[in-house]
Amino acid sequence: xxxxxxxxxxxxxxxxxxxxxATMMLVVTTALELHISERANMMSSAVMRDxxxxxxxxxxxVNLAMAIxxxxxxxxxxxxxQEDWADNxxxxxxxxxxxxxxxxIELEITDELSKIQxxxxxxxxEGRNFNNSQQELWSRFAAGLLAFMESSEGExxxxxxxxxxxxxxxxxxxxxxxxxxxxDDDAITxxxxxxxxxxxxxxxxxxxxxxxxxxxxxxxxxxxxxxxxFAGVGDAAGLxxxxxxxxxxxxxxxxxxxxxxxxxxxxxxxVLSALLPIENADSAPLLIEYRxxxxxxxxxxxxxxxxxxxxxxxxAGAQIDPNLISVSSQIFRITASASLNxxxxxxxxxxxxxxxxxxxxxxCKVLNWKTE
Numbered sequence: 001x002x003x004x005x006x007x008x009x010x011x012x013x014x015x016x017x018x019x020x021x022a023t024m025m026l027v028v029t030t031a032l033e034l035h036i037s038e039r040a041n042m043m044s045s046a047v048m049r050d051x052x053x054x055x056x057x058x059x060x061x062v063n064l065a066m067a068i069x070x071x072x073x074x075x076x077x078x079x080x081x082q083e084d085w086a087d088n089x090x091x092x093x094x095x096x097x098x099x100x101x102x103x104x105i106e107l108e109i110t111d112e113l114s115k116i117q118x119x120x121x122x123x124x125x126e127g128r129n130f131n132n133s134q135q136e137l138w139s140r141f142a143a144g145l146l147a148f149m150e151s152s153e154g155e156x157x158x159x160x161x162x163x164x165x166x167x168x169x170x171x172x173x174x175x176x177x178x179x180x181x182x183x184d185d186d187a188i189t190x191x192x193x194x195x196x197x198x199x200x201x202x203x204x205x206x207x208x209x210x211x212x213x214x215x216x217x218x219x220x221x222x223x224x225x226x227x228x229x230f231a232g233v234g235d236a237a238g239l240x241x242x243x244x245x246x247x248x249x250x251x252x253x254x255x256x257x258x259x260x261x262x263x264x265x266x267x268x269x270x271v272l273s274a275l276l277p278i279e280n281a282d283s284a285p286l287l288i289e290y291r292x293x294x295x296x297x298x299x300x301x302x303x304x305x306x307x308x309x310x311x312x313x314x315x316a317g318a319q320i321d322p323n324l325i326s327v328s329s330q331i332f333r334i335t336a337s338a339s340l341n342x343x344x345x346x347x348x349x350x351x352x353x354x355x356x357x358x359x360x361x362x363x364c365k366v367l368n369w370k371t372e
Contacts, residue, residue, distance in 0.1 A: 047343055053103065054338040055371055058347035060098060061107045061336030066351060066364040068094070069109065069332055073353055073362050078304040078327045080265035081291060085109045085332075103340035111266040112350060113329040116141060116274070117247040118219075119180065119212040120260025121173070125251050127182035127211065133323040134260050135173065141274035142169035144281065145229075145239065148270070152234040167224050175223040179208050194223035212258070213245045242270055246331050246350060246367060261326040265291065265303050275325060280318040287312060303327065330354070331367070347371045 068085050076083070084090045091107050098105075121134045146169065175194050196208045199221075209218065219225050219239065232238030248256040262271060264287070272284040290312045293300045302308065306327055310316050330353045337346040350368040355361070 046341070050340045050343040051345055054340055054343060054345035055347070057100060057103060057105050057338035057340075058336040058345055058371065061095070061105050061338070062334050062347060062349045064094060064098065065091075065107055065109050065332075065334040065336070065349075069351070069353060069364060070362045076304070078265065079111060079263060079329045080303050080327070082265075082299045082303070086111075086266075103338055105336060105338040107337075108335045110333045110335075111263055111329045112244050112246050112331040112333050113261070113263050113326075114266035114268065114271065115242055115244040116262065116271060117258055117260040118176065118243045118245060120247065120258040121176055122180050122212075122258075124212060124257050125253075125255035127180060130177065131260065133321050136321070137274055137324055138173050138176075139169050140278060140281070141242070141270070142172045144270060144273055145236075145242070149228070149233055149236040149238075152236045167226065167229065171224045172229075175225070179222045180210070180212055182210055198223060212248075212256075216240055216243070216245055219243075237270070242268065246352075260324070262324060263327065263329045264306075264309065264320070264325045265327050266329065275320050276315075276318055277320075280315060283312075283314055283318070286314055345371060 065085070068091070072079070072083055072085050080086070086109065088108075091109070095105055095107055116137065120131055121138060123129050123131045146167065178195050194208070196210075199206050199208055206221065209221075213219070220227070220230055225239065228238070230238050230240050232241065247258055247260060249259055251257040262275065264272070264275065267275065269284055269288060272287050273281045276284055287309055290301050290308075291303055301311075304327060306322070306325065308327075309318065309320060332351055332353075334349045334351060335346065336349075337344065339345075348368075348370045349366055351364040351366055354363055354365050356363060
């Protein structure tokens, strides 16, 4: 009997120890969870604090870029890559004057009108017929872009295997027109076009825009604009890099037109090739070399006036449609990126230099602002 009671007592003591250990483990686990949760909350708060700081840093960078662009407009009526707004060293020096206690910031300004203005393909504000100059530009540009993409490693085989039909310049141009032509759901551009009946047959279905593009991402909805064609493949850049939806100008009756003039002083190689006559397209790199030529710290060639391309050796007789080019811009893309404690924020702003009144000061109007 004594042994039995003693054993029972020992078992009871064992249970007490186990319960005590279990309680202790529960307390420790709870404490750890609370610590982890609190630490996560603190980290989340720190990230939010850093992000708020970085957003303000980016906004400061964008405002600095606007000031640079206004100063540039007061000093010159032309715009080129020879100027301060396009010089990374000059921008870095100006950024160093902004007294941020922590973090770093990078700033880039690019000319949005160095690109092909997609809405200029039609003669807005009516928006029904081709702009002939732009149609010819697109024919050369699309042909060159497709040829370059097909020359990339494996792209030709990939296109054949993944696409149901061949993509050619005529198809691209026809589908772009049918997407934009206003109030028209008949594919008047021919068998290569596509109107609402085509898009409503897709899964999921949607309608053709029948108006100008508002966002570049809308290009992905157009028949013939494959993901590869839009974004590019390998070393070949895609359509999205070379076109813009900006460039509208006020017309009568509160409507808009799209002149579509490209700044030849800032355009990329692919765009320059399309601007030149077909027989001179391979000479486009000479234009870039001419724009960049320096003697010491000074640029040697004056590119402030239209027609400078004819002074480039080998291009004396090259005729570029004057309806397609300019040497100035008013719309720019500003990209400000700030970093702090492994957190990075980027703000992209598209701005237009304007005068509210003829005699008033130059200002920068924000057309689009995106932070991510």
